[in-house]
Amino acid sequence: MAGKKLLMIVGDFGEDYEIMVPFQALQMVGHTVHAVCPGKSEGDSVKTAIHDFEGDQTYSEKPGHNFTLNATFDEVEPEDYDALVLPGGRAPEYLRREEGVIAMINHFVETDKPIAALCHGLQLLSAANAVEGRTLTAYPACGPEMQAAGANYKDVAVTDVVVDNNLVTSPAWPGHPKWLAAFLKVLGTDISL
Template identity: 60%
Template sequence: MIVGDFGEDYELMVPYQTLEAVGHDVDTVCPEKEAGETVKTAIHDFRGDQTYLEERGHDFEVNTTFDAVDPADYDALVVPGGRAPEYLRTYDAVLDTVRHFFEAEKPVAALCHGPQILAAAGVLDGYEMTAYPAVRPEVEAAGCSWVDGVTVDGNLVTGQAWPDHPEWLAAFIDLLDAESETQEPAAADD
């Protein structure tokens, strides 16, 4: 899971805890942060205004150092939203990591503003997807078709914001389970 300062609180906490609860190990990484450091989160609330209300959230621990990560060692990627994607997409290492998951056709879950990183990585051409509605012009310019709701297209699962968590996470977990069923079991030692 790629995280950063002022990522959306629920979009970091809930996927992390949910995936851990169903038996997945989740590494959280942020460029320029070491394991054990934290990122500040923001809480976005939808109250009928033209956009969301933002308040300070919690401190979310980064449990793995970004520079120590080899994407080839991972089965899937989660890209949460909030404001963090605005600057995370400026790191070449983040974009290279995202490209690895698409080139290897590994499961990727992106939510809210997270697709800004995918657009910057140049991996959206031909996909059907969704994102936070204000990000729609950006992802369409990156070559995807817009769908208004949680969407699964090949290896990509997208949702518009944290209210999509139940459907978005269920779809991602289904994709992870399907992916693990198609992998060959390891040979037993003689």
Template identity: 60%
Template sequence: MKKILFLTGDFAEDYETMVPVQMLEMVGYEVHSVCPGKKKGETIKTAIHDFEGDLTYTEKPGHNFMLSYSFDQIDVDDYVGLAIAGGRAPEYLRLNQKLLEIVRHFFDTNKPVAAVCHGIQILTAAGVVKGRKLTAYPAVGPEVTIAGGDYQNIPATDAYVDGNLVTSPAWPGHPAWIREFLKILGTKITL
């Protein structure tokens, strides 16, 4: 069974953690959801971000999400792709040097990578967006530009593909970015 590495952490966005893991498992991938400093079977707390007419999203408690793999046991060569959740977790996850090295591996080997919302903050911290076109939650757009990326301002329901990289502004884009990620993974779904 092909494996996907999924980076998440405390106060990652609930939908951006739960839905991609479930969808990737549904189509047959083994998903190793990990968080630095935590082991298989431990949980992270998620947060629900909603768009309720304010100038930014609101945040409410989400679910406890059980990690399926230990961060310290990652062997990057075991994975065919990488997916990164958004929410507040990327703010602190991007401070972990081992995590950034893992992300760089996927770009150095041209393996498929998907990131949503604030997950792009991990990509900017890893130094992998220079010269790339990508999107993110609009508040992360300036970080993309500062890191040398070409920020694409697209609707939250869409995804942007640049080679092996798929990005989306927020969880309303799940159908689009998961579909595009599956395409670059070479997944075939027949109806």
């Protein structure tokens, strides 16, 4: 099986693990992943943040790594990609105001291509009016937003995944094992052990 071509939309202070881990893991199994950010070009970087769960009422936030983009936002054509990856963190709260981001997302929604969204990444789908009637999960603080947008929101364990046809979602990075496995299945990726 030939690898798929995947588009990942990121931004400053996106969640470090939610960007780095899928970016590397999806390439490891043979897929091509292009990470882009509005207003930035290939070779530029975004700052990431590490969100941790330490027993407080919400996650804590620490500085992450600088993540280097490997494609230019203004030069990519969504039609050239087989699937979309939307990490969480703080970036989605402002990326959802970018018309170009919404237009890219709409392409994947309208063509029923696979979409993997994690944590606050679901805010991008909500802003694109793409969650109504969909069964999904997100970071719990985003649950009311998903319900208000008409989604069938599932409050699941942070390590779980919810799959609705081509849409694969998980509440946060602790769900990576199940989330990535489910996304690979939707992509038709065959891994032989």
